[in-house]
Amino acid sequence: MMLSRDVLEPARARAALLGFGALRVTTPDAAALPGRRLVEAVADGHHGTMDWLAETADRRGDPRLVWPAVRSVIMLGLNYGPAGDPLANLADPAVANISVYARGRDYHDVIKGKLKEIAGLVERDTRAKVKVFVDTAPVMEKPLAAASGIGWQGKHTNLVSRDYGSWLFLGAIFSAAAIEPDEPAVDACGSCRACLDACPTDAFPEPYRLDARRCISYLTIEHAGPIPFEFREAIGNRIYGCDDCLAVCPWNKFAAAGAELKLAARADLERPxxxxxxxxxxxxxxxxxxxxxxxxxxxxxxxxxxxxxxxxxxxxxxxxxxxxxxxxxxxxxxxxxxxxxxxxxxxxxxxxxxxxxxxxxxxxxxxxxxxxxxxxxx
Incomplete structure (x- = not known):
């Protein structure tokens, strides 16, 4: 039996109080096509040294391999839009620029507690078991969020929302209950290339595809060895991550600052x-x-x-x-x-x-x- 989405109203109301701007539902099958695209990207070497992506590609394409009982995937989005210009630090070479998402508390710690509280309501109201994931398991959060209708994956491969632009943290609740899914979002990037053209290292071989080996976020966070010579000048003063492709997205004009979400930047990490x-x-x-x-x-x-x-x-x-x-x-x-x-x-x-x-x-x-x-x- 499929439950109506209305069963999630108490969870949705609590999610809003906890700062989540969206709670929507999709099915485990929604990860199948993105999973196949991930396999292609890995075959092309675009994952760089992130071997865990290659090792878990099959599970990422099928949430049932992560948890066989899952019948619905509930996706939540939490706005972390910055209060000021996220690229302002790049104009001062003496400043060490840290990506917006990392200027405050670790979002894993902030979101997971909130998700567990919401998941408890889902479990109570559906009478079915749940599991919670925040970027800690082989789950394709962005494609699943797009399938649920929270937003669409933009040409920079990140999720874009009509309400929050490119500034969303994502979390997933897997449910053993079959819940009526929401409609997926429609891609609204149109002919815009702002994110592609903003990339300092030309990390996008084509729209909607990222070569991590050229990405500053990958190079400064995931890559363990010396940074290749060809990218060093382009990195500039970015010491942890890169916000360029996110920051130039025109949809950000609808994204209010996410300070109310208790993820405000630490003063000592804004312009160190x-x-x-x-x-x-x-x-x-x-x-x-x-x-x-x-x-x-x-x-x-x-x-x-x-x-x-x-x-x-x-x-x-x-x-x-x-x-x-x-x-x-x-x-x-x-x-x-x-x-x-x-x-x-x-x-x-x-x-x-x-x-x-x-x-x-x-x-x-x-x-x-x-x-x-x-x-x-x-």
């Missing part, structure tokens, strides 16, 4: 200076980013990103703190420090090369020193 991060040891990093999603990438990857931003800054006051990191125990930090120093003080880098290059035992850092001796400087 690059200089204040260069001296962080592991304990300092963990303390500074306590309860922040930034903490998940660890100090080494984080400092690699900060050093790329330092090298792009042109701020000569950063030379000494950058040079100090040439002795860092982590090869990925030392290598990024070589590049940053070469950009900020080529003569100093050349002098350091004479003293250090022959002693470097890490192949990737040694490769960075070799570039110092080349005419173009990398």
């Amino acid at each position: 200076a690059i200089a204040e991060f260069l001296g962080l040891d592991d304990a300092g990093f963990r303390s500074r980013f306590s309860a922040s999603p930034v903490k998940r990438i660890g100090r080494e990857r984080f400092l690699r990103n900060v050093l790329i931003a330092a090298g792009n800054s042109g701020v000569t006051e950063l030379v000494e703190p950058v040079a100090a990191l040439l002795d860092d125990p982590a090869p990925v930090v030392r290598g990024a420090a070589v590049w940053a120093l070469t950009r900020l003080a080529p003569a100093r880098a050349a002098a350091e090369r004479l003293a250090r290059a022959a002693e470097e035992d890490d192949a990737e850092v040694a490769a960075e020193w070799r570039v110092v001796g080349e005419p173009a400087g990398g």
Whole structure:
């Protein structure tokens, strides 16, 4: 027996009080076509080093492989639209820019508790078991949200809503009850290419398709090794994630700031200076980013990103703190420090090369020193 969507009215009302702007329903079958497209993207290598995407592609295309009892997928969207210009920091190269979603508390922690409360109401009113997911399982949240009608996947592959633009966190409640599904959203991107044209690294080989290997969010968050030379200048001062394709979406004009959702940015992460991060040891990093999603990438990857931003800054006051990191125990930090120093003080880098290059035992850092001796400087 299929239950009417009306059975979700108590859950919908509670969701609104908890800050969710949308609660809609779809079926597990809605993930089938997106799942096949994911398999194609993986075959093309567009997932980069995210091997977990390849390993879980079959389950992402069929929610029943995640939980065999699921008969309905309830999708919720929570607005995190910024109060100000999300790209303002990019104009000041001395500022370390952190993606809007990561300037406050970790959204996983904020949303999961809310979802569990709503899921309890769904379970009570449908008399069927439920499971809750927030970006922690092989679930294709964006295609499922589009199938439920919350929005559509834009040309930048992110969800776009008529009410909230590109600024939505998503959560899923799987239900063992068959609930009448909502109608899917209609793509309203039209001929617009704003998000595609805004990408600093040309990460979209075509509309609606992302090559993660070229994406700044992937490079600064998921990618573990040295950042490829070809993308370093384009990264600019983005030290964690990238909002460019989201921020230029014309539908954002309908997105009110999401401050009421208790996801407001921390004051110390809105416009931090690059200089204040260069001296962080592991304990300092963990303390500074306590309860922040930034903490998940660890100090080494984080400092690699900060050093790329330092090298792009042109701020000569950063030379000494950058040079100090040439002795860092982590090869990925030392290598990024070589590049940053070469950009900020080529003569100093050349002098350091004479003293250090022959002693470097890490192949990737040694490769960075070799570039110092080349005419173009990398």
